[in-house]
Amino acid sequence: MNLLNRLKELNEIKKLNSNVIIRVICVDGDIIEGKYLSYTSKLNNEPEEAELEIRSLKTGGYIGIFEHEIESIELTD
Numbered sequence: 001m002n003l004l005n006r007l008k009e010l011n012e013i014k015k016l017n018s019n020v021i022i023r024v025i026c027v028d029g030d031i032i033e034g035k036y037l038s039y040t041s042k043l044n045n046e047p048e049e050a051e052l053e054i055r056s057l058k059t060g061g062y063i064g065i066f067e068h069e070i071e072s073i074e075l076t077d
Contacts, residue, residue, distance in 0.1 A: 003050045003067040007039055014075055021076045026069050033057045033076060
């Protein structure tokens with residue numbers, strides 16, 4: 001999945017900000033729902049891989065998910 005392109009698509013549907021709830025389906029079958037926080041490009045991240053950061057609805061904690069771990073992303077509201 002190209003994380004940046006998918007986030008651009010979602011942003012056209014609904015402006016992504018910290019109030020937008022998204023559902024991330026991971027390649028291992030985990031489903032994580034949370035509020036969108038940020039995107040970090042591979043050029044600005046260590047290791048050099050794009051990353052999505054959300055605030056979990058379940059725990060309230062911050063979760064970083066690398067691009068290779070993501071199967072798909074959906075808006076929930």
